[in-house]
Amino acid sequence: MTRQMTGAKMVVQSLKDQGVDTVFGYPGGAVLPIYDEIFQQNGIRHYLVRHEQGAVHAAEGYARATGKPGVVLVTSGPGATNAVTGLTDALMDSIPIVVLTGQVPTFMIGSDAFQEADTVGITRPCTKHNWLVKDTDTLSGVLHEAFHVATTGRPGPVLVDIPKDVQFATGTYTEKAKAKVSHYQPQVKGDMETITQLVEAIETAERPIFYTGGGVINSGPGASQLLRELVDATGIPITSTLMGLGCYPASGKNWLGMLGMHGLYEANLAMHGCDLMINVGARFDDRITGRLDAFSPKSRKAHIDIDPSSINKVIRVDMPIIGDVGHVLEDVLKVWKARGRKVNKEAIQKWWQQIEQWRAVDCLKYKPSAKAIRPQHALDRLEQLTKGRDRYITTEVGQHQMWAAQYLGFEDPNRWMTSGGLGTMGYGTPASIGVQVAHPDALVINVAGEASWLMNMQEMGTAVQYRLPVKQFILNNERLGMVRQWQELLHGERYSHSWSEALPDFVKLAEAFGCKGILCQDPADLDDAIMEMLDYDGPVIFDCLVEKHENCFPMIPSGEPHNKMLLGEASTKDAIGSKGAVMV
């Protein structure tokens, strides 16, 4: 039996068949038929955002917090172009989202019609794949394929552009089960020969390290479990990229903390000095590697990645394993156990002693001040006061983001949402909304800087409308902190346009939005103010005035290798010794 229905109805039906119950969107002329269908049903809940960019970031937050694809519905022209930043962000960070855009009727395409834009042309380089549907009969099949592509292999954003006449016309609906999903079936099982090589390397390595990334999170909670089992059983130290935080618990005994440009001293030095690097779902990003010809010069490298194009892209590896992290780790564990669970215990113990020496530098050390709130202190207190709660953290982009990664601990995957690859200021507020929609009873905090936060602050309207109790924790230094830091370190202290002279009163702003505003500037009040934020049942804008000229350390300066770190305050400590002082 074939089912006939309009294109607009097909959209709603396909979403339901795909198990979608949440859509973020913004209506407009070219999607009115779909909005009319949404009005006449109850299965899908639509969240009205205040800007299309907010819709895409909210969907990203939703996707990261649930592991399910996020869905966005926006109109043609400006609706679609406003979604471009979010699409690029999702592409860089491999987040599965499905964006549906309206388009002018097929017979008007190419005529420069009102709110017409070449949406598939504009979004071709910033989606994993996109489609323009010209025939209602093919619409449902394309939608099912879109979900398949977004969620299979290395996840990513897809876009389906639907002209208005296709939404109005009647066609045949294709069930999900019968939809022709393309030949797109990426390989998930790793090559057993290379996996065995890796296990052999693990058995003999003297200074091994796990370098993990977002691929572990994307592979699902099972992959994190397997990783934990492997790490704990072998006793090998583990570090992670910004995107992979939470794949191994911050309280775990083998945890070194984040690596990279603002990563921990011990993590970066361990990467530099290791003899076996096991890259699990990370991609040797330039913020991780620093100078390439001095990147971990003495190690053999294994790289587990589902995307063949990630292998040998920037760093040549000795053991490339193409496959899904979960599947590959399962095989690694199986082979390692079958071969007798061997590791080079003595050497690894020595390796740990070396790491402990680096750790003794205490690179995140800072002195709380009695006069002004130091941002590290604010995050430290936030961590202490929210630890153990059902907590999700989103961030904007900049110094606060790095401090959040350094000072907050993540015990589980899918608890940390941040714009890593693209570095999108304005990501955090809408993302926090998406997370809160997915987990209505959880504590969702957006750690923000005031400059980033202003970029998508209109989404507070969304939070208030849907009673989403997101906490906006703004570290306000009245500066574009990271830009200011670079100008200080690299551009001769010429602070070109890196501060704002006309910031809003955030407490009044909160009142204007209809939520709660809290101002805190005295370190003595900090704990009480944070508790007030946590106890309030509703959205809060927390304006935390912090030390204005704080720099984010540790830092690998531009174009330098891992062992040339700047340490900030910790560097004054004698413990580094003359050898370490050279490194600073």
Added chain:
Amino acid sequence: MSPLNIKKGSTKHSAYNLRPTFSDVQETHTLAVLVDNEPGVLARVIGLFSGRGYNIDSLTVAEVDHTGHTSRITIVTTGTPQVIEQIKAQLGRIVPVHEVHDLTVEGGSVERELALIKVEGSGDKRVEALRLADIFRAQVVDSTLESFVFQITGTPEKVDAFVDLMRPLGLVEVARTGVAALSRGV
């Protein structure tokens, strides 16, 4: 003084001073890419090359299987071995791409190009052009009292050589198809 020991007022700009350590020998490869013949697929391939800064020396595309709706794109590209590997991996990632073959490394290939060459002239030059065309086995496909259009097929090098010879004899215009290539044997 900043913690980097950079004097106030000085400038040190780039965070992207990150040269890869791979071989920098340039190689030319011929790639055959089998794709779904759907709108935008060529734009995806070309966009990949321009977006990631790869070279296209030559590109041809046409539908090769009408019932299966597949097209074959033949790309000649130049880059370091690492870049060539990246190009193949990136092409393989495009959803409507079915297969990527590097004909240069997969046991050799036959490569042919077709060109139409218009030559204007009279007297000795005209006779000489016709004589050379005969040597190169080019055919005359259009003729007036003042001009010829030659059709030549062969390797890109052969076409280059013929075009160079025609230049002093009154070359007016050249149209080339780009390379079509198939692997040798089965």
